[in-house]
Amino acid sequence: MSIMVPSKTPALITPGRQALDSALHQLGQAAEHLGLDDGLRTMLATPRRSLTVSVPVRREDGRLDVVQGFRVQHNVSRGPAKGGLRFHPSTDLHEVTALAMWMTWKCALAGIPYGGAKGGVAVDPAGLTTRELERVTRRYVSEILPLIGPEKDIPAPDVGTDEQTMAWIMDTYSVSAGYSVPGVVTGKPITLGGSLGRAGATSRGVQIAALSALGRSPEGVTVAVQGFGKVGALAAQYLADAGCKVVAVSDLTGAVYCAGGLDVSRLRTWAAETGGVRGYRHADALSHGDLFELDVDVLIPAALEGAITEANAPRIRARLIVEGANGPTTPEADEILAANGTVVVPDILANAGGVIVSYLEWVQNMQAYSWSSGEVEAKLHDLIENAFSEVKSLAAARGLTLRQAAHVIGVGRVAEAHQMRGLYP
Ligand code: GLU
Numbered sequence: 001m002s003i004m005v006p007s008k009t010p011a012l013i014t015p016g017r018q019a020l021d022s023a024l025h026q027l028g029q030a031a032e033h034l035g036l037d038d039g040l041r042t043m044l045a046t047p048r049r050s051l052t053v054s055v056p057v058r059r060e061d062g063r064l065d066v067v068q069g070f071r072v073q074h075n076v077s078r079g080p081a082k083g084g085l086r087f088h089p090s091t092d093l094h095e096v097t098a099l100a101m102w103m104t105w106k107c108a109l110a111g112i113p114y115g116g117a118k119g120g121v122a123v124d125p126a127g128l129t130t131r132e133l134e135r136v137t138r139r140y141v142s143e144i145l146p147l148i149g150p151e152k153d154i155p156a157p158d159v160g161t162d163e164q165t166m167a168w169i170m171d172t173y174s175v176s177a178g179y180s181v182p183g184v185v186t187g188k189p190i191t192l193g194g195s196l197g198r199a200g201a202t203s204r205g206v207q208i209a210a211l212s213a214l215g216r217s218p219e220g221v222t223v224a225v226q227g228f229g230k231v232g233a234l235a236a237q238y239l240a241d242a243g244c245k246v247v248a249v250s251d252l253t254g255a256v257y258c259a260g261g262l263d264v265s266r267l268r269t270w271a272a273e274t275g276g277v278r279g280y281r282h283a284d285a286l287s288h289g290d291l292f293e294l295d296v297d298v299l300i301p302a303a304l305e306g307a308i309t310e311a312n313a314p315r316i317r318a319r320l321i322v323e324g325a326n327g328p329t330t331p332e333a334d335e336i337l338a339a340n341g342t343v344v345v346p347d348i349l350a351n352a353g354g355v356i357v358s359y360l361e362w363v364q365n366m367q368a369y370s371w372s373s374g375e376v377e378a379k380l381h382d383l384i385e386n387a388f389s390e391v392k393s394l395a396a397a398r399g400l401t402l403r404q405a406a407h408v409i410g411v412g413r414v415a416e417a418h419q420m421r422g423l424y425p
Pocket of ligand 1: 082083084085154155156157158159186326351352354355356358
């Protein structure tokens with residue numbers, strides 16, 4: 001089946017195409033394991049809806065720019081499409097499709113009643129003023145308006161977007177509806193119906209998954225974190241709070257190392273004040289590449305796709321990798337890591353805390369009710385820990401890696417939903 005075969009022409013392999021190839025490879029392996037027929041495999045390999053839009057944006061100096069925007073709904077068999085919105089200059093339709101597919105398996109694995117979606121706008125948010133960013137957001141939303149809604153497709157923050165972006169989306173949608181519709185997005189500010197615990201949910205999930213995978217006391221466990229942004233910085237904080245020793249972190253500005261353990265909250269303050277970790281005085285500088293090769297117990301890639309490839313995988317010494325990012329490890333790297341005995345807690349499990357609390361936020365919105373942070377946190381713990389133990393048991397029973405087992409469960413649930421619903425007409 002040609003759709004399952006990764007493209008081979010190097011000149012055409014963009015990072016987005018690489019991500020989609022990885023996602024299709026993982027789907028292919030799970031489909032093989034589940035014995036799915038060709039028709040169903042093609043269904044699952046193909047997004048239900050993909051929309052590309054041109055977003056005109058008026059710059060402060062009066063110029064008109066046009067940027068590309070995307071929204072892909074990969075699957076809606078188990079419920080409304082769900083997934084983040086990414087603002088990044090190199091996002092493209094391939095990348096957004098891969099990310100939407102991973103959302104489908106992630107929601108199915110977590111047992112929450114959603115399909116998978118993702119959105120992207122090819123802009124660098126750091127290069128826009130707040131007003132320009134608001135105009136891009138509102139215009140993009142107006143272009144994809146027919147696709148989204150609390151029962152149809154619910155965006156959330158991802159790389160380059162935040163609760164302010166969600167507030168603008170909620171407002172744009174609500175103005176068009178004629179009344180407030182908080183359930184159209186998650187990851188909103190609390191004052192607009194956001195959930196307690198959503199801001200740190202992905203990082204909390206990474207912490208829970210890491211501690212479950214360690215299976216021993218976190219005291220003194222050494223950790224390196226690639227990406228000190230929304231997910232990585234708080235994951236580092238939560239792991240440090242649990243007793244781990246976070247020895248290295250990196251972001252776009254640089255990487256820092258301290259053998260005795262970084263003071264993560266001090267480093268977060270430094271990064272917030274100066275725009276990044278570079279120049280932090282209580283640690284040594286490190287190269288981006290060296291961070292991956294540190295002799296640590298746990299490595300957390302928490303930035304973009306394709307961070308761990310066949311080029312650096314052979315030199316990784318961490319015993320455990322917990323994927324805070326989506327798609328950070330290529331299939332070639334996966335094989336090398338498995339052969340070296342490195343355990344990888346895959347993205348669709350390790351970073352599911354974000355969409356789990358998004359689901360809890362949406363349920364609260366639909367009921368016009370709100371839960372305490374303790375209730376939210378307890379539900380998050382239950383859902384991640386259940387998913388983790390299901391993945392671990394299946395991996396042990398069938399001799400699979402955790403990623404393979406996670407995909408077998410996620411893909412299997414979606415396939416079953418397809419089969420039970422049947423095909424219309
Ligand atoms: N962008 C996050 C993810 O990749 C969260 C998605 C959501 O909450 O809908 O999982």
